Amino acid sequence: MNADLPSTAIRVERPNKTLRELALDKVRDAIVDGYFKPGDRLVERDLCAQLGVSRTIVREVLRHLESEGLVANLPNKGPIVARLDLNEAKQIYEIRGALEGMAARLCAERRDPAIVEALEASLKGIRESYAAKDMSGVLSQTSGFYQTLFTKVDRDVAWGVVNLLTVRINHLRSMTIKTKNRDVEGPAQMEKIVEAIREGDGEAAYKAALDHVARAGAIAEALLAAQQTAE
Template sequence: MSSKASSSLKIDRSVKTLRELTLEKMRDAILSAYFKPGERLVERSLCEELGVSRSIVREVLRHLETEGLVESIPHQGPVVASLDAEKASQIYEIRALLEGHAARLCAERADDALIERLAAINDEIQAAFGRSDFSGVLARTSDFYELMFEGSGQFMAWEIVQSLNARINRLRAMTIGSTGRAAEAAAEMQLLVSALRRRDAQAAHDASVAHIRRVGDIAAKKLAEMTLADAPSGDTSSHSIAHAK
């Protein structure tokens, strides 16, 4: 085991299965850019560091491949999937269509209690921003949109969004730390919540779409700034996944 690894890396099996916990740990490591785009994911090193079997590591890597976070390269094996500007643009287009429509219908259909729950979750998102707790921002933002789709009655649309959630959260993780983003996001989300409370369907739609277009612009800029200097060494042995968030 790497000298940086410690007993804290061992998986607590008391609540979830070992596979589920390993999947969460690896997903978080990729979302936090602990593992860089294009970086090789060496099974032996991951087994040693996580303290799990190779069969579990292989299952987890296959699952992450279905989420679009890992890709298999011939003669190289699994690597962290690269962030593709064109794919990112398409994801934001899909989000604008589905989330904008869901926001409109949520304003029209949701009861007052659900909208107040959305407002409360938004408060938690902004509090997490204030603590620089970006993992908390990601988690509560996902909760916000799940509830908004519930309020809209668009369950099939939410299934489509869920299928993209890992990639959406990867893009969110890249944009939420941008300079000034906390205040900007707070203003954007407040516009959406206010429109929902007023039952202004058009304003809710427009606020949702404007928010997505803004983060899409930030993501495009971030992706454009990436250079070959960011390429990983391809060796995971110096990592300590315990520090990934």
Template sequence: MDNALKVERPTVTLRELALNKLRDAILERRFRPGERLVERKLCELLGVSRTVVREVLRHLEAEGLVEILPHHGPIVARLDLETVEQIYEMRMVIEVMVVRSCAERIGAADVDLLRVHLDEIRAGFAASDIRRVMRGTSAFYEVLFTAAGKTVAWDVFRNLNARINQLRSYTLWSPGRNVTGPGEMQAMLDAIGAHDPDAAEAACRLHVGNAWAIARQSAAASE
């Protein structure tokens, strides 16, 4: 049979494209916390139907990036100090466990891959490209979890990632974080590469703790 007329399934749907665009816009703070998300305006901006917009908003609500307020409609999720505390408590516990395990079992190829992703993070900062920084950061952490053999923990962490990235949109661009952040990650990588779990844990606690403090200040200022 002639397959010339066969319709190929697109690799990315219109809904997925719209979801990624709106998520990026929120993370890049083109929509501010508490800002109302008007469906009609989003339809015009994204070039999609109201049905698609509603599906996207429901998905982002599940990720924690959008709130639906009674009699008001969807807004960009606001920073909440209690939520910040819970997210960073979980981050600290999970990441400390992962970096210790990673330092004990990582191979040379994964160390090299972590270096590549860290270089990408630095390049993103140099270009003031938040998407590039976040992509590099997500890739860096995925290698950490995989090298540590913590695939279940990665699934848990990945489910938190949208909220973590929202907080990163505040912490990444705080003064000097473009230097201190990668520097802390470099210290963590050096300890992991040296197979030193105690030093890796100390570097991880410093890195997460400093980001936590910045996020806490941002949340307190927004209340």
């Protein structure tokens, strides 16, 4: 073969995922999107019927999701969608703060206009999603914003950690983004992060990121507290 070609120039891509991978995506999405709710039992034979796969596949999927923290396995109760109490939720927001703050600081110190540009694009998408009342768009554009924050400074491991934690609070996130004024305040706080990054101010970027996630956490705490009172 022509020595000039890069070694991947004609590599065959493998298009198909296994049944297990497809099923994993489906069940995870069903939990994250609220189709299965916290506390719901995940009965293996029911999942087989719903997904159209064998118990082998279902069991392997459940093992994976248990490890991710989305599923809890209670003795003699079988698997259920994991519940998240107020204390755990608070801790997740706090950890996100520590890691997102760190990433924001690194972005600022990088002084790369491309980072600012990419973040601005996500922010614009968030605003547009709010305007279109597209809440799932708001969530995915927000994820895009943070993915940029981490991956532009090569922090894939931290991004993985934040992702796993964020998935566990997705239900809360879908609630917090809908609260009064959040459509204005949320993007404004994120704009502060971007501003500090544009100015190369690491400390300000760090604080702005911390502040944003702390406020989101405070809203979530109020919502959870109200929910637990109502029960």
